[in-house]
C-alpha cells in the first residue's frame with residue numbers, strides 16, 4: 263500500500279520504517295528540516311534499538327522516503343498523523359500540532375484517503391478533526407483512530423509483535439483498508455468506535471501508571487515493615503488477573519507518555535464530571551518518589567555539601583535516549599541544590615541530557631568508570647544492562663556506598679561484597 267506518515271518522531275519513524283519493512287511504499291513527512299536531512303543522509307534523529315538497519319535498507323530499496331513537503335501525501339491511501347501532543351500548563355494536551363496537520367491535509371489532499379489519528383489525544387478529538395477536514399476538503403475521506411502502544415527501547419519489536427491492534431472508525435471502508443495494512447502482523451485486531459479507540463489508549467497508560475505507583479507504595483511499606491518489594495510484587499503479579507509486568511518499584515515512571523497521558527486523562531474525566539481522585543493519587547505518589555530517593559541518600563550521607571556523586575543513567579528508562587520527564591531530572595536537581603557535585607554518565611542520552619536546563623551545572627563524563635572514579639557515592643538512575651558489568655573492585659577504590667534506584671543488584675551479594683547498598687523497598 264502507499265502510506266504517508268506525518269511526524270517522524272519516536273512513533274512516526276517506527277510506523278514509517280516498519281510499514282516499509284512489511285513491503286509498503288512509505289513517505290515520512292516532518293516539518294523539522296534538520297530531522298529530515300539527517301534521515302535522508304542515513305542518520306537517526308533518535309536512538310531506538312534495531313531502527314537504523316530497517317530505515318537504511320528500506321531507503322535503499324526505495325520503499326521509504328522522507329520529505330518536509332506536505333504535498334507528498336498525495337498518492338497515499340492512508341495518512342497517519344503522528345505529531346506530538348505535549349502537555350499544556352493546565353495538564354491538558356496541546357492539540358495545536360494535530361490541528362495544524364489536519365488543516366494542512368485539508369489544504370492539499372486531492373483524493374480519497376483514510377486519515378488516521380495515531381497521536382495520543384482526548385476522547386472526541388477525531389470528531390473535531392473530522393469537522394476541520396470536512397470544512398476544507400473537496401474530496402471524500404474517512405477518519406480512523408489507531409492508537410500506538412509501543413514502548414521506547416523496544417519500539418520495533420512492539421510494532422512487529424503487538425498484543426493487539428486497535429482500529430477505531432465508523433467507516434467500514436476505512437476499517438477494511440487498515441485491516442488489510444496490518445494483516446501481515448497476524449495480530450488480533452479490535453474493531454471499535456472512534457471514541458472507544460481514543461479511550462483505550464488513555465485507559466491503558468493510566469492503568470500501567472497505576473500499577474507502577476502501586477508497586478512504589480508497597481516499596482515504602484516494605485522499607486518500614488522489613489519485607490522485600492521485589493518478592494511481594496512478584497507474589498501479587500503471578501496472579502494472572504494482575505500480571506507481573508510494569509509492577510516493579512523504582513524512582514517512579516517518567517518519559518513522555520505516562521506523566522502527560524495521566525494528566526490528560528484526569529482532565530478528560532473532570533471535563534465529563536467523573537471523579538478522578540484515583541488517578542490523582544497515582545500521580546501524587548509518583549511525583550514524590552524522586553524526593554523519597556533523595557531523602558534516602560541524605561539519611562545515609564548527611565550533608566551533601568561538596569560530596570561527589572557519580573550517577574549512572576539519565577534516560578527515563580533503558581533502551582532509549584529520551585530524557586523527557588525523566589525522574590533523573592528532579593533527583594539530580596535536588597542533589598545539586600543540596601550541594602552535591604554530580605558526575606553523570608548515560609550510554610545513549612548524553613546529547614539530550616546536555617540540552618536540559620536543570621543539568622547546566624552538572625558534569626557529564628564519557629564512561630561508567632569516569633562516573634565512579636573519586637566519587638563519595640554512586641547513584642543508579644536507569645537500568646541499562648551494561649551497568650550489570652560494573653567493575654565492583656574499581657567502585658570500591660572510590661566508595662562502598664551505592665544507591666540503586668532500579669533494584670538492579672542482588673542485595674545479599676552486594677552486602678557480602680562489603681557495599682553499603684541501598685535500593686528501593688528492600689531492607
Ligand code: NAD
Pocket residue numbers: 268269270271272273274291292293294297344345346347359362363380381382383410411412413414518519
Ligand atoms: P515526537 O515529539 O518524538 O515526534 C513528533 C514529530 O512531529 C516531531 O518530529 C515534529 O517535528 C513533528 N511535527 C510536528 N508538527 C508537524 C507538522 N505540522 N508537520 C510535520 N511534522 C510535524 O513525538 P512522539 O514521541 O513520536 O509522539 C507522537 C505522539 O504519539 C504523541 O501524541 C504521543 O503521546 C504518542 N505516543 C508516543 C509514544 C512514545 O513512546 N513516544 C508511544 C505511544 C504514543
